[in-house]
Amino acid sequence: MNSIFTRRSIRRYTNKQVSDEYINLLLRAAMSAPSAGNERPWHFLVIKDHSTLQQLSKTHFHASMVALAQAAIIICADLNLEIKKGMWVQDSSAAAENILIEATELGLGAVWVGVYPREERVKHISNLFMLPNNIIPFCIIPFGYPDEQPESINRFDQTRIHFEKW
Numbered sequence: 001m002n003s004i005f006t007r008r009s010i011r012r013y014t015n016k017q018v019s020d021e022y023i024n025l026l027l028r029a030a031m032s033a034p035s036a037g038n039e040r041p042w043h044f045l046v047i048k049d050h051s052t053l054q055q056l057s058k059t060h061f062h063a064s065m066v067a068l069a070q071a072a073i074i075i076c077a078d079l080n081l082e083i084k085k086g087m088w089v090q091d092s093s094a095a096a097e098n099i100l101i102e103a104t105e106l107g108l109g110a111v112w113v114g115v116y117p118r119e120e121r122v123k124h125i126s127n128l129f130m131l132p133n134n135i136i137p138f139c140i141i142p143f144g145y146p147d148e149q150p151e152s153i154n155r156f157d158q159t160r161i162h163f164e165k166w
Helices: 002-006 020-031 050-059 061-068 088-105 119-128
Strands: 042-047 071-078 135-144
Touching (some): 002 088, 020 042, 020 071, 042 088, 050 061, 050 071, 050 135, 061 135, 071 088, 088 135, 119 135
Antiparallel strands (some): 042 071, 071 135
16 A cells, blocks of 8 residues: 555656556556446557657646656547446546556656546547547546655545544
8 A cells, every 4th residue: 555655746757768568567557447337438548659748748738747758648438338327437537546556656657637527628639649539538647757756745634534424
């Protein structure tokens, strides 16, 4: 559980390449996430080309770090695979969190860059990668070897816990 407690959002990366083996481990972690009814409505778009990462960084103001990453994974939902309507958001969130935790486990840094439900962000990525209409980009996770070490923060807050009643 140490990776859960030490994981931080990393937005600066070194120039060291991330191996395909590590990228595969991130994807395996994503696909190990729980999913409503085990429908697994996800697809993963892996981006390693630096010019494409540069274009992807223009998705919105807070995506600028994508241009500095060694690679990025775009988590997408396939509405054709959706059985339990609307649950793809939770399924994709679980996959994203698994990637972030596995990145920490591997000594990589990563950050969750939100896309959905902002229509302009969804449209930018859909156009950039010519996604079919049934594919919705959910988030971008840029990653690489960290070039920053944010301090771990204890976020446990007893006042947010309620037993049996409010």
